[in-house]
Amino acid sequence: MDSTALLHLLAHSRENLRPVRAIHVNHGLHADADRWTRHCQDxxxxxxxxxxxxxxxxxRDGAFGLEAAAREARYAAFAEHLHPGETLALAHHRDDQAETVLLRLLRASGSDGLSAMQVTRPFAGGLLWRPLLAVPRADxxxxxxxxxxAWIEDPSNDDHALDRNFLRQSVLPLIAQRWPQAAASLSRSAALLAEDAGLLRAEAEKYLAQAQGVDPATLSTGTLKGLSAPxxxxxxxxxxxxxxLPPLPGPAFAIIDTQLLGARPDAxxxxxxxxQVLRRWRGLLHVETARPVLPPDWQTEWDGMEPLRLPTGDTVSLVRAGLVGAGLTAMRxxxxxxxERITLPGRQHSHALKQAFQDFGIPPWERERLPLLFAADGELLAAGDGVISARLAASEVRLVWDRMH
Known part of the structure; x- marks a missing residue:
């Protein structure tokens, strides 16, 4: 009903100078899903x-349940079809906002979560807009x-096993009998908490700017430890x-304080x-999406003429003067x-590769997935694209290691 009313409002609004398009997401979860599609077409x-x-x-077997999986698929479809600079209008209303506040309160959310849905926010290169957020469902x-x-009610809305439906059908009507303005009050609280959350977010961004390293995926542990836990x-x-990146679960912050920030300097x-993986190394917190490492016994012959795909999904290529396929001789x-040992440019003797890693600041976890390039005679030519030998440097050939993200 709410989406139908919003579409009708937008289609008939004289102030709307831009063309309106509608999108119907067929989740395929109900026997009548195709009939609902035909209704939308009509x-x-x-x-x-x-x-x-x-x-x-x-x-149907996602970690966060069917409802969350359907929402994720729906918003992915919205993002796919939204053109750059367009506005996606959603029909959430004041009663939806009240339900969201109660749900998040029961899940122990802070001010960010309790600020609930916003009237506008950036989305998929455009804007997400909820013009009805202050309008009661009754209106x-x-x-x-x-x-x-004419509209169709989704039968799943009557399923009290879903938390939101239970609040909508049983809890909020009971609250409204005693406090008729409950939905308006909850929505007002969400707006006030949104203001508070915005102020806190702005202050947190100042601290973040002080703690963030040259690599944005790092934070200074010293700066973090100078802040209070909240x-x-x-x-x-x-x-x-x-x-x-995905948000940290609630217990994570105490674990990070004790096990990462509070660990020994050499740990x-x-x-x-x-x-995701969060690590502490050399006075910094490093975060990245978990990536596979090379099997310890993996090796292959390579002539360098074509890019080589590694078991991790990464690729390595040889480049000379901007041209891919600068083959040397048979390599491994x-x-x-x-x-392993390597002779670095400007050095007369070889050095332990482990020491070169330390000198070049290559993190331990990066070393586990880093490909080593050997010449036909067994000499180590390069370790990834960060450590190269004098011999490879003199050949004017560059090794390119493209990491899979």
């Missing part, structure tokens, strides 16, 4: 509005009935959000979550075994 045809039908696949229903609009948590959240502690690419 509604849009009557309004003279272009309709995009996006058929998506939803995982939308009255509008829909006045204009004789500010450290906010800086970490702002950091990961800016990098587009190399690690914290893993949601496919292998995983590091330990004990």
């Amino acid at each position: 509604v849009c045809a009557a309004l003279g509005v272009e309709l995009i039908v996006a058929n998506v696949s939803v995982s 939308l229903l009255a509008y829909a009935r006045t204009h004789g609009l 500010w450290r948590a906010r800086v970490l959240r702002a950091w990961l959000d800016a990098l587009g 190399e502690p690690v914290y893993r979550w949601a496919g 690419v292998a995983a590091r075994q330990g004990g």
